[in-house]
Structure formats: structure tokens, C-alpha cells
Amino acid sequence: MKTKLGYAGLSVILMLVMAGCGEKPGASAANNSQNSPAVVSGAGGNAVDSDVSGNSTAEATAQPTNTNNSAGTDNNATPSEAPAQQMLSKTIDVFFTDSQLMELLQAKAEISYTESDPSSKYMEAFKALQTSENSEHIPLWKKIELKSLKFENGQIEMDIHKPIEAQLGAGGESFAMTALAKTLFQFEEVQSIEVLLDGEKVESLMGHVELEHPMTRDNSGYTQEN
Numbered sequence: 001m002k003t004k005l006g007y008a009g010l011s012v013i014l015m016l017v018m019a020g021c022g023e024k025p026g027a028s029a030a031n032n033s034q035n036s037p038a039v040v041s042g043a044g045g046n047a048v049d050s051d052v053s054g055n056s057t058a059e060a061t062a063q064p065t066n067t068n069n070s071a072g073t074d075n076n077a078t079p080s081e082a083p084a085q086q087m088l089s090k091t092i093d094v095f096f097t098d099s100q101l102m103e104l105l106q107a108k109a110e111i112s113y114t115e116s117d118p119s120s121k122y123m124e125a126f127k128a129l130q131t132s133e134n135s136e137h138i139p140l141w142k143k144i145e146l147k148s149l150k151f152e153n154g155q156i157e158m159d160i161h162k163p164i165e166a167q168l169g170a171g172g173e174s175f176a177m178t179a180l181a182k183t184l185f186q187f188e189e190v191q192s193i194e195v196l197l198d199g200e201k202v203e204s205l206m207g208h209v210e211l212e213h214p215m216t217r218d219n220s221g222y223t224q225e226n
Helices: 002-035 118-130 170-184
Strands: 087-097 104-114 145-152 155-161 192-197
Touching: 087 118, 087 170, 104 118, 104 170, 118 145, 118 155, 118 170, 170 192
Parallel strands: 155 192
Antiparallel strands: 087 104, 145 155
């Protein structure tokens, strides 16, 4: 009887020991899991996973880069257009001759020019001398080519080219020079006119009338028309 009780007691002790040994690994794992701090990566707040060997690996999330350096800039904006030049108009006197070159005829012409370029007014005045809508008014400067014209310090300097077909006789040349003087000197700011032939100062434009350098109101015989 004692022997049976001894076996029974020994069995109970062995079961208790085995039960205790079975709980220790689980408790140890649970404790390790609670005591291990969570590691957070510095970029993007991503958690860091720990492998069995204790080495830490992290996946960094690439952040999108803003390549537009000009904040608030409208890339579709078009450059501002240059302001249009203001055009002015003026009615002036122009002078022609009759079909027989017997007299100088006065007429009216409308010219348009830009305010920013003073020379354009005198260029348009000269062009008005070259054309006429009246068949009875013969332009004396029609076949003369204006190569350049500039206005500075009260003087118009114009460089012309005279082809052979533009040649006139003594009377025609005299009328031509008078027509030019009367047309350009009607502008009060014009004090003198320098006429060059292919860039050169010549004694006479067509060989009949002396050409002054420069022409003025006095030496051109200009008289103000009322």
C-alpha cells in the first residue's frame, strides 16, 4: 500500500514539473514580445522590421519632387503685345505743273504718319508730290527715287536718285525745286533742306538751276501762301 501511494505521489510531482516546464517558453516569448520596442523609420513614418539575426531593414518611400521652380507662374501666359504706334493725319499743300509745264499748280493732299517718327511726316509729304488723282496736275517728282530722309535740328536731309527718264528742261527743273521748297517749308519746324544726289552734293540737280546747300526759306524764294 505504501508503495502504491509513493508511485502516485511521484506521478503527481512529475506532472507538476512537466506543466511548469511547458509554461516557461511561452511566457518568455510573451515577455520578449511586450518588452521589444517598436522601431520607426525617420522617413515617411514607416515601421522598421527586425529579422531573426537582429539586423534592421527599412523601406524608404520616395517623395515626389516638385520640378516647377516658379510658384504661381502661368506657363501658358503669352508675352504682352507691343503697343500700336499712334497714327496722325494732316492736310497739306502740294504743288504740280500743267501738261504744258507752263505754271505751278497748288493742290491739297492728306498724309498719315507716326507720332514717334518725325521723319515719316516729311517722307509722306514728298510722296504726295509724286502722285496726283487729278489728271491735269502733273507730278514733277514722280520719277525721282527717294533713297533716304532724316530730320534733325530743324533740317531735312534727303538723298535722291534721278534716273534718265526723270530729266526735265530748265522750266521743269525750276518748277520742281519750287514745288519741293513750298511743300516742305510749310512745316514751321523745317528751317533748311539739304538735297543730295546719290549721297553727293551737286551744283545742279538737272543741269539748269543752281542747287543751294542747304536750301533755306530765303535762298529758295519760298513765300508763305495764305
